[in-house]
Amino acid sequence: MTANVLILCAAGMLVTAYLMVGQKALFTTIRLYGLQSFLLGLVAATIAIAESRHELFITAALTVVLKAILIPWFLMRTVDRIGIHREVEPFLNVPASLLICLGLTVVGYRVSTAFQEGARGVGHHLIGVALSLLLIGLFMMVSRKKAITQILALLTVENAVFLVAVGVTSGMPLIVELGISFDVILAVLVLGVLVQRIVGRFESMDISRLSKLKG
Amino acid sequence: MDLLLWTLTVPLLTAGVGGLGGPRAVKELTMVGGLALTFGLCLAVAGQFLAGSTPATFDDALRVDGLSALVLVLCGFVGLLSGCYGVGYLRRNERRGLVTPRQRREFYGLIPAYVFAMLFVAMSNNLGVLWIAVELTTLASVFLITFHNRDTSLEAAWKFLMLGSLGLAFALLGTVLLFAAGQGALEEGMSALNWTRLVEVAPGMHPFTLRLGVVFALIGYGTKAGLAPMHTWKPDAYREAPSPAVVLMAVGMLNGAMYCILRIHLVSTAALGPDFSAGLLLTLGLLSVLVAVPFILIQWNLKRLLAYSSIEHVGIMAVGVGLGVEAGVFGALLHMTYHSLAKPVALFSAGTLAQLHSSSDFGEIGGGTLGRAPVSSALLVLSAVIITGSPPFGLFFSEMIILRAGFAGTHAIATSVFLAALVALFCGIAFQIGRVVAGPPPAPGTKAPDPERFDIALATASVAAVLAVVSAFYLPGPLVALIRAATAVVWGRP
Numbered sequence: 001m002t003a004n005v006l007i008l009c010a011a012g013m014l015v016t017a018y019l020m021v022g023q024k025a026l027f028t029t030i031r032l033y034g035l036q037s038f039l040l041g042l043v044a045a046t047i048a049i050a051e052s053r054h055e056l057f058i059t060a061a062l063t064v065v066l067k068a069i070l071i072p073w074f075l076m077r078t079v080d081r082i083g084i085h086r087e088v089e090p091f092l093n094v095p096a097s098l099l100i101c102l103g104l105t106v107v108g109y110r111v112s113t114a115f116q117e118g119a120r121g122v123g124h125h126l127i128g129v130a131l132s133l134l135l136i137g138l139f140m141m142v143s144r145k146k147a148i149t150q151i152l153a154l155l156t157v158e159n160a161v162f163l164v165a166v167g168v169t170s171g172m173p174l175i176v177e178l179g180i181s182f183d184v185i186l187a188v189l190v191l192g193v194l195v196q197r198i199v200g201r202f203e204s205m206d207i208s209r210l211s212k213l214k215g
Numbered sequence: 216m217d218l219l220l221w222t223l224t225v226p227l228l229t230a231g232v233g234g235l236g237g238p239r240a241v242k243e244l245t246m247v248g249g250l251a252l253t254f255g256l257c258l259a260v261a262g263q264f265l266a267g268s269t270p271a272t273f274d275d276a277l278r279v280d281g282l283s284a285l286v287l288v289l290c291g292f293v294g295l296l297s298g299c300y301g302v303g304y305l306r307r308n309e310r311r312g313l314v315t316p317r318q319r320r321e322f323y324g325l326i327p328a329y330v331f332a333m334l335f336v337a338m339s340n341n342l343g344v345l346w347i348a349v350e351l352t353t354l355a356s357v358f359l360i361t362f363h364n365r366d367t368s369l370e371a372a373w374k375f376l377m378l379g380s381l382g383l384a385f386a387l388l389g390t391v392l393l394f395a396a397g398q399g400a401l402e403e404g405m406s407a408l409n410w411t412r413l414v415e416v417a418p419g420m421h422p423f424t425l426r427l428g429v430v431f432a433l434i435g436y437g438t439k440a441g442l443a444p445m446h447t448w449k450p451d452a453y454r455e456a457p458s459p460a461v462v463l464m465a466v467g468m469l470n471g472a473m474y475c476i477l478r479i480h481l482v483s484t485a486a487l488g489p490d491f492s493a494g495l496l497l498t499l500g501l502l503s504v505l506v507a508v509p510f511i512l513i514q515w516n517l518k519r520l521l522a523y524s525s526i527e528h529v530g531i532m533a534v535g536v537g538l539g540v541e542a543g544v545f546g547a548l549l550h551m552t553y554h555s556l557a558k559p560v561a562l563f564s565a566g567t568l569a570q571l572h573s574s575s576d577f578g579e580i581g582g583g584t585l586g587r588a589p590v591s592s593a594l595l596v597l598s599a600v601i602i603t604g605s606p607p608f609g610l611f612f613s614e615m616i617i618l619r620a621g622f623a624g625t626h627a628i629a630t631s632v633f634l635a636a637l638v639a640l641f642c643g644i645a646f647q648i649g650r651v652v653a654g655p656p657p658a659p660g661t662k663a664p665d666p667e668r669f670d671i672a673l674a675t676a677s678v679a680a681v682l683a684v685v686s687a688f689y690l691p692g693p694l695v696a697l698i699r700a701a702t703a704v705v706w707g708r709p
Contacts, residue, residue, distance in 0.1 A: 115424055134388070147373070154380050157381065157384045158384055158387075160388075161384055161388045164392070164395070168391075168395040168398070169394050173343060174405075176343030179343065186354055187353075190354055194357065194361070194372060194373060194376060197361065198373065201366060201369055211370075213367055213451045
């Protein structure tokens with residue numbers, strides 16, 4: 001039962017990542033990220049219940065509150081203020097992007113088989129999903145032009161790292177986890193401020209325009 | 216309260232006071248006084264270490280061994296220099312009416328905050344805390360890069376933050392994987408991520424997970440150090456950030472990132488033997504030195520030139536460690552020390568020239584600065600001589616030690632390439648600096664730069680220059696003892 005729930009949630013995270021790649025409306029992409037974080041929280045909560053490890057509840061709560069609610073809310077507010085709601089044509093069209101992501105998922109799963117067996121027997125699936133998510137996040141980062149989508153790509157990579165932490169280890173020490181969450185929030189705030197300044201200056205958040213510095 | 220906590224609290228308080236409003240004199244005094252006190256506390260911590268104890272607190276999450284003590288002292292020193300120079304730097308801009316109140320608050324708040332984050336990095340023994348501290352250095356420096364609020368500074372800050380955050384995500388994944396590799400042997404709780412604990416259980420770690428973790432962590436922290444091919448943020452950030460902040464980046468952050476790399480290297484060495492991470496470091500280091508060559512030859516901007524020089528030097532340190540012999544490690548740490556003494560002089564004098572000409576582009580500065588700003592130009596020439604590793608200055612010795620270690624060991628071909636790159640870099644930097652200092656002066660019609668005045672910034676640069684020269688002939692005994700202690704840590708005899 002636990003294994004099924006875990007695999008379902010992890011697979012859900014992968015699906016949200018695919019949907020993010022195929023999506024051009026910024027609001028929907030942000031909501032998909034929120035859903036992905038919520039599923040990550042669910043993974044942590046499931047493990048916490050199954051193994052009655054109570055400190056993982058804090059991780060789960062933190063993930064849901066910060067990453068599924070607070071960060072999406074902040075990003076949506078930023079998008080609203082800027083008034084740019086759609087991604088311009090990405091460097092690569094959607095079908096080609098999805099095909100590449102499929103390839104990346106295969107790579108992620110292939111690498112995951114070399115890991116030591118996780119305690120729960122589903123370790124491989126979680127690592128496979130996490131590595132695929134990581135690669136898809138990296139791909140999104142290089143294939144998208146909008147500043148907000150790049151932030152979302154970075155946050156997807158972050159989610160992948162947390163999935164590894166929850167799935168393979170007995171959970172990071174709580175203080176470290178709190179510190180990391182605090183830093184992530186701070187980084188998103190700083191990125192948001194920077195995006196607003198960039199839009200104020202260039203009247204666009206098209207990152208491909210930031211190309212004056214060379215050599 | 217513990218001495219270590221004081222060392223962190225003082226710069227943090229300084230940042231808090233500086234970030235609030237208040238009269239200028241108070242802010243200037245707070246920053247210089249606070250950073251001087253911080254340096255004093257760093258020296259005190261190092262003194263405690265040399266007296267035979269190992270200062271530690273919070274379950275050993277903060278712990279100062281030889282390596283930490285060396286990096287701590289160097290960071291504290293650079294923090295103080297940067298604070299003194301920063302006061303003069305901002306005064307010059309104030310005189311030209313370029314400073315808004317918000318900029319003033321940002322400057323006096325963020326410089327000490329950056330110093331705080333660097334010291335936090337240097338004393339972290341816990342890999343999780345280490346990651347948090349490195350992320351703090353990134354966040355503290357973003358708004359220093361956008362300080363001048365130009366189009367290009369936003370571009371530089373964006374690249375810096377995206378690349379830095381990505382690097383840190385990799386470093387976090389590396390940390391998690393190291394932690395995962397030790398599952399079973401490691402207990403629960405905070406101390407499980409302690410570096411000392413990880414090195415203890417390293418021989419029993421799962422090799423594949425560990426390898427993957429080491430690669431991710433080295434790439435991640437290598438991004439912060441500016442090792443090629445993850446160096447691309449560096450030239451942009453150096454050009455845009457105000458010079459006092461660049462000094463913190465070029466010396467403090469570089470040393471801090473090197474510190475992280477060495478910690479990961481040591482875990483890897485304990486588990487997989489010396490070859491795995493040393494080979495990786497040798498490759499990345501050699502690549503950094505080689506990448507710097509063409510970009511220095513075609514360079515169009517003084518501060519970007521120094522950024523590539525910085526990439527070269529971090530490459531030299533990585534090569535020194537990557538050679539896998541004790542003499543190489545000693546050379547690398549000696550190089551770190553001498554680089555920390557010499558680089559501020561170069562950046563201070565370049566910063567002054569850039570400020571007088573309102574730009575750091577070669578085209579805007581024009582040649583023949585020796586006639587317009589004699590002191591800064593002379594200091595720039597002197598620092599160029601030092602940072603290119605010319606005798607009789609310190610970096611020459613450290614480079615010689617690394618080269619000798621390389622030729623004596625098993626990496627003769629790599630060392631030959633390394634030597635050739637060093638010679639090319641010497642020629643490149645000499646050519647570029649010569650062009651600025653002695654080249655043909657700009658046409659008579661162009662706007663005259665501000666005259667060079669003797670102020671606190673120039674005084675700081677001169678003092679730094681004196682220290683850089685004196686250090687070639689005399690290094691204080693305790694400093695040498697620290698370098699030796701750090702070598703012992705990196706060579707696995709703590």
